[in-house]
Amino acid sequence: MHWPYCARICPYCDFNIYKNRGVDEARWRAAFDQELAGWALRAPNRLVTSIYFGGGTPSLAPISVIAGVIDRCRRLWPVSADAEITLEANPTDAELSRFADYKAAGVTRLSLGVQSLDDDALAFLGRNHDAKSARRGIKAALTLFDYVNIDLIYARPGQALTAWRRELAEAIDIGARHISAYQLTIEPGTAFDRAVAKNRWSPPEDDLCADFYDLTQEVAAAAGMPAYEISNHAAPGHESHHNLAYWRQQDYVGAGPGAHGRLTIENRRHAFVGAMRPEDWLARVEQDGFGAAQMECLSDDAAMIEKYAMGLRTIDGVAMTPTEAARLAPAIDQLAGDGVLQRRGMRLVASENGRRLLDTVLAQLLAD
Incomplete structure (x- = not known):
């Protein structure tokens, strides 16, 4: 479920988000009810193993909307008894007071947009909380x-490796058992993109970014939280079920403005994208009972590219079909010789170095 509103727009963010404003609570709840019903017609009788409230800042949504989505899912589909229900939140005092309400609504896992434990870094990143909060x-x-994720951003301009080691170690010492650690990237159209273009500051060089990545792997693994995906580190049993579903190419539905969905229909992968602007999405749902503005049956090549681009991010890699294995054999042999891919029977796995260089690896693997 995508909630598109934020209290403020962070300068590095290129998600489909909008400045928070007053919303018609009943209208939004009704729209999510309608869209989920539309998905249930397209994907009936599927077992729901996870629900994810992302954004934007879904913790700013009315509690009735959060509880309503969970209840609607339970009415439309069978839901696993141990379903993972995640809600993204920020560690501000206002949201802190609502944590118990999220749990009462059915949320089982929080993902906190901490981003840093340093006040200067938080100010640079445009966050509306400080390190104490x-x-x-x-x-x-x-x-x-029982399950909490912390988002952190590294490779910030001027950041020292020793400072990142301390910051990451502190997050682990506080008790986090899942950390999503992301390198700061300059996305087109963001405030940071404009600042870099005007030479106000520069991101770290690639070699230093690689050092930050390696240090992240080292510190997290030493704490019993090895990487199970490029940016995600967890103690055993604390991996994100929902994100694993993306990377393993399982089916999922997306409700809300700009939300993505993937369904396998008659053995073909279909992609869905909701109307981007909130008013457009609301109007489309109210008129058609479904908010998707784009619906596409992926070509075999497009589906394969997505499969490998997502699956090779994880330590489990990708299960190849015989056709894929034959088609990719020359590239696999070359990349295996370079030490960035490993073939394990019919599974293809990126080495640790291969995950670090995944964009380059994928370009070579899927060149034809």
Whole structure:
């Protein structure tokens, strides 16, 4: 479920988000009810193993909307008894007071947009919390929820490797058992993109970014939280079921403005994208009962590219079909010789170095 509103727009973010404003609670709840019913017609009787509230800042959504989506899913599909229900939140005092309400609504896992435990870095990143609030928020979340993720951003301009080691170690010491650590990237059209274009500051060089990545692997693994995907580190049993579904090419539905979905229909992969602007999405749902503005049956090549681009991010890699294995054999042999891919029977796995260089690896693997 995509909630498109934020209290403020962070300068690095290129998601489909809008400045928070007053919303018609009943209208939004009704729209999510309608869209989920539309998905149930297209994907009936599927077992739901996870629900993810992303954004934007879904913790700003009315509690009735969060609870309503969970209840609607339970009415439309069978839901696993141990379903993972994640909600993204920020560690601000205002949201902290709502953590118990999220749990009462049915949320089982919080993903906290901490981003840093350094006040100067948080100001640079445009966050509306300070380091003290971040620490308080993490501790409060861990008191209420068995499963908590912390988002952190590294390779910030001027950041030292020693400072990142301390920051990451502190996040682990507080008690986090899942950390999503992302390199700061300059996305087109963002405030950071404009700042870099005007030479106000420069991101770190590629070699230094690689050092940050390697340090992240080292510190997290030493704490018993090895990477199970390029950016995600978890203690055993704390991996994100929902994100694994993306990377493993399982089917999922997406409700809300700009939300993506993937369904396998008659053995073909179909892609869905919701109307981007909130008013357009609401109008489309109210008129048609479904908010998707784009619906496409992926070509075999497009489906294969997506499969490998997602699957090779993980330590489990990709299960190849015989046709794929034969088609990709020359490239696999070359890349295996370079030490970036490993073939294990009919599975193809990126080495640790291969995951670091995945964009380059994929370009060579899928060149034809």
